[in-house]
Amino acid sequence: MSNRINIQQVAVIGAGTMGLGIAQVAAQAGHEVRLYDAHPAQTARALDDFASRLADRVARGKLSEQDAAALRARLTPAASLNELADADLVIEAIVERLDIKQQLFAELEGICGERCILASNTSSISITAIGAALARPERLAGLHFFNPAPVMKLVEVISGLATAAAVRDTLLALARDWGKVAVHASSTPGFIVNRIARPYYGETLRALQEGVAEPQVLDALMRSAGFPMGACELTDLIGQDVNFAVSASVYRAFFDEPRYRPSLVQQALVEAGRLGRKSGRGFYRYQGGQPEVPALPSPAGRAPERVIVRGDWSGLRGVEALLARYPGTIERENGAPALLIDGVCVELTNGQSAALRHPGRAAMALDWVEDYEQAPCLALGVSACCTPEQVAAVTGFFQALGKQVLLLSDHPGLLVLRTLATLVNEAAEACLHGVASPEDIDLAMRYGVNYPKGPVAWGAEIGYRRLLALLEQLHALYGEDKYRPSLTLRHWAAMEEAHD
Structure with a gap:
């Protein structure tokens, strides 16, 4: 790791909700923090709000009066940018406009010491573009918190084209010292999340x-x-x-x-x-x-006496345990995995519509879920060849297994598996372009937007080959590059096949 820069004094520019939240995080970590806003009344309101929050925590027994007083003392207002001259780190959290950020950081270059790190909390503006206005862009990086900053765990550390390795490493270590999950990304549109x-x-x-x-x-x-x-x-x-x-x-x-x-x-x-x-x-x-929220539709169903289970369903979690609960007759036969119910062929979606997969035949596509035994509802895409009686039979089968059945139009790839495929593909493309590592991508999506799994891990669980095949079907059906598979996804799929 590169030499870490010592950070003692922290300054935050912008006393809105995000700026105050970042200042609170730094103060709680033991730093002396100066808070500046171009509108002094806003700074005063922010500090009053901070004091009110602390008083509320004291009243609820979450914080001692002594610790609250220490926190209040560590977060103080600054009347001008010149009062930030001694800061080791300045974090900007102002309006999302490139010209204003460039102007601010250019001014700070003339005020703060040479070893001071300049950081922007921007969620969308290029760090490289902001740094283009600086004499020393290597001291600038992105430090993107998520709202509310004291609660949300994720911080994206963004390197611009010129950002020094020591600056990057210092901010990653500092964010972790502050109790955050810190990930690193290059300065590309949207960063990771x-x-x-x-x-x-x-x-x-x-x-x-x-x-x-x-x-x-x-x-x-x-x-x-x-x-x-x-x-x-x-x-x-x-x-x-x-x-x-x-x-x-x-x-x-x-x-x-x-x-x-x-x-x-x-x-x-x-x-x-x-x-x-x-x-x-x-x-x-x-x-x-x-x-x-309107109530979910509850289609009428009738449980069939006999269902044929074709092929091996063990690759989908919970299916066999679910089938064991069926009160009617289950018959087994060899072949590609499918459920045969009153003349309807029900299969896991592969990216085609059920009608295109089985032209002229009664067919339905089943959407993917993490665990078929535990999922409260299941989705079926219904081809136009299915009669109302057949729809009722398939619906009744799943209802007899305790599932809420949601009937969709015959949408290629349905919703869940299609969404996951595109998320995994986007993660693969970000890896291909060097935006972030697979590990940091998964951490970012879990802690930044509370996904239950990261997309790379999800892809490994579902199967990269399955997702690649689904995207290839969508790409062919729609004729849109929106669904073109990433080269990295193709590589992951090939590696998966080689290991089988």
Whole structure:
């Protein structure tokens, strides 16, 4: 590791929610922190808010009065930038405008000592571009916290083209000393989290545009796969305007790369002022900040007396344990894995629609879940050849196993497996471009957006070959580069095959 720079005095510029949160993190770690804002009244409000938070923690027995007093003493206001001259680290958390950040850091170069590290909390602006305005861009790096900074564990440390290794290593070690999960990324659009998360929103929005199911159904499926929130409820929480703006920014920054193309569905919400919780309506209506979520559909089913289980299903967790619970007759036969129920062939989706996979035949595609025995609901894509009686039989079979059945239109790749495939592909592409290591990508997605697993680990669990085949099907069906498999994903799939 390169020589670590000693950090004692910390300064934070910008006394908004994020700036105050970062200042609190540094003060709690024992640093003397100066907080500056171009509007002195904002600094005063922030420090009053900080004192109120500490008083509340004292009242709840979470903090002693002595420790609260020490924290208050360590976080003090600065009346001008010149008062930050002794800082070892200055963290900027101001408006997301390149010209303003460049102007600020150029001014700080003339104020702070030569060994002072300059860091930006930007979530989207290139560190390389900010550094272009500096005489010594090697002292500049990104230090991207997630809101709320005192609570969220992840910090992205971003190297610009000129960032010194000692600066990078110091910030990584410092963030870990502060109790954070620190990951390193190169300065590319969206860094790690805001880049790799795009497909999570994009695939649900595309499913809505193609009439696959209602928002509450799609959200339920993603929760069933282990995600804390579905994309519709999550974008309502973030703000449809904010999420749309990030997507549009990443899309433009990658020179209109199809993988990041914004959604017309989301644009329509923004144009209508349906921004989510903050406006009272987005995908859902809100009363008192709580969503009014329509009930999930509950299709009528009849359990068939006899089901044929073809092939080996042991590669999908929980399937065999689930089948053992069926009260009717289960018959086994050899062949490719499928369930044969009243003339309907039910298979795990492979990226084709059920109708294209079995032209002219009654067929359904089953979506992927982490554990089929534990998942509360399962999704089926129904081909047009299925009769209502056949749909009822397949529905009744899964209902007899205690599952809520969600019927989707015959969407290629359905939702969960398609979303995971695009997330894994995006992670592979980020590795190919040297944005971050596979380990840091997985850490970033787990701690930055609370995914139950990182995409690289998920790919290994599901199977890189399975995901590659699904993406190749989508690429062929849509004819869009949005679904082109990454070269790195192809390499991972080849290595997986070589080890079997």
